[in-house]
């Protein structure tokens with residue numbers, strides 16, 4: 373092995389290992405003429421590689437050298453004369469500058485009151501909710517799914533018995549209250565009524581169908597006409 377490696381480094385042929393059969397490549401020109409004086413067998417045995425690109429290919433043509441007037445003009449030179457050392461150029465003063473403004477005169481926006489972060493009690497993370505809802509615990513409080521008119525929905529608007537309707541489905545949100553990342557107070561705003569609009573305008577990306585699947589109690593229907 374050592375002598376084999378040494379032979380690689382020194383270029384001397386190795387004595388103990390047989391020489392490797394390294395394939396060599398030859399530059400093969402296309403046949404000089406193709407005017408039919410060779411036999412069919414000769415042609416079948418002809419493994420010569422055709423020239424690529426073909427000898428008459430346009431790729432072999434000499435590229436045309438464009439004159440200065442045919443080339444795209446260079447971008448304008450920024451005017452460096454107006455520059456003061458250490459002071460970045462103001463893009464508004466220098467239309468050629470690509471420098472971004474380093475400051476702004478606009479006041480920072482106050483954080484929106486609408487999406488306040490609420491500290492959830494320990495054991496009330498999204499994962500805890502997922503575990504609870506798939507644990508088999510009864511979160512509905514009803515035996516069968518029913519048709520629920522707004523007047524019935526309205527009767528469930530306390531913290532210990534809260535229902536809401538989202539996209540036509542009525543959920544018992546009582547168990548979810550302490551798990552809601554936006555807080556109990558915000559969630560209670562939709563208790564006893566159709567919360568579709570408020571829900572969608574706060575976080576349309578939240579999948580209520582999935583979050584509350586085991587809290588489904590029925591479907592919102594119009595108030596039955598009396599008389």
Ligand code: HEM
Nearest residue numbers: 486487488489553554558559562567570571574578580583
């Ligand atoms: C009834 C079904 C509802 C469910 C299942 C639900 C679920 C969720 C979820 C999963 C989040 C976290 C979203 C995120 O981090 O991107 C969230 C955040 C929030 N929710 Fe709800 N929500 C409901 C209703 C409401 C309602 C009616 C309001 C009232 C305005 C509300 C207000 C908020 C707010 C303010 C946050 C933001 C909390 C934060 O930024 O960390 N949610 N909600």
